[in-house]
Amino acid sequence: AVALGVKFLDAQRKELPQGGAALADLVTLDMSGLDPRLGTVKIEVACDVQNLLCGPEGASAVYGPQKGANLEDISIMDSALNNFGEVLSRVANTNLLELVGGGAAGGLGAGLVGFLGAELRPGTQMILDITGADEKIKQADLVITGEGRTDFQTAYGKVPVGVAALAQKYSVPVLCISGDVEGSPDFLADLGVATCFSVAEGPTTLEEAFLKADEQLERAAWRILTVWKLAEECQLKKLRHS
Structure with missing residues (x-):
């Protein structure tokens, strides 16, 4: 100012x-x-x-x-x-x-x-509007979102909660991948995020985590989607035998 x-x-x-x-x-x-021009700007x-x-x-x-x-x-x-x-x-x-x-x-x-x-x-809503996320989520079976660190502040309108609010309109489940998860992510369930996964695979320094972020994120996504695929296969088996 x-x-x-x-x-x-x-x-x-x-x-x-x-x-x-x-x-x-x-x-x-x-x-x-x-500057008086500021009064003319939205x-x-x-x-x-x-x-x-x-x-x-x-x-x-x-x-x-x-x-x-x-x-x-x-x-x-x-x-x-x-x-x-x-x-x-x-x-x-x-x-x-x-x-x-x-x-x-x-x-x-x-x-x-x-x-x-x-x-x-x-x-978050501004970005969702710009990217046309509503239509994309509407057609999705699963939404994976993420942030750098998931903790109590996440509930105050951060990205995962905004994405989950949109996904709830269409009953699409939401999972979150984070660089770090503080405590239990159970509090996010009431906000529409089923659970949260950390990309960390063991004790590491912050510097090492940054260097390995890409590959750890890829492996975390692979683990999630592997479980998702198994769940779908189990569901299909139940349908065949019903």
Whole structure:
């Protein structure tokens, strides 16, 4: 926002220093420096998560630990983002603290809506629309999707869940292949993903996993489809003997 001409001001109308924690001192925003042409542009944002800006499922609490933040850091950042959200909500005349996806990319979702009037759209849905996935899934017997890491964040609108939601319309089963699976993937069953498979074939370093990603992905797909083929053959045998 600063790069686009917005000024973040404290109680003395001095510009805040850079850094998320400084947002705790934000009192008002000077939007006069924004290029007026931005008001004539329709901005659609591909957003693949549903996290709010703040709170237990907000940007700081969910994504902070991934970036090395401890509990104290998370508390400071969440409070600062809450203040930022309140100030920007007043300026934009919309409640950004309740905006689904507002916590995406550390609060960028809320910022794009508040500063630029952008529309947040599910990123997965945008890609599914562009690729014509609806018609393809409609004709499929099985859908295999995937992501880099499957964990509790997957449920917040990431690719496997978006694909599964579409597949459920046509009662097509969905399996997921991931670089890593944290814990049991059973929670995905309620979201339409039957189960999830990791491509990892044993203890390995991250560097080794990257180097072997192609061949491990191919072998994981082969294992899944081999089991699928056996299941079909068993079903055919039952039909012949019925």
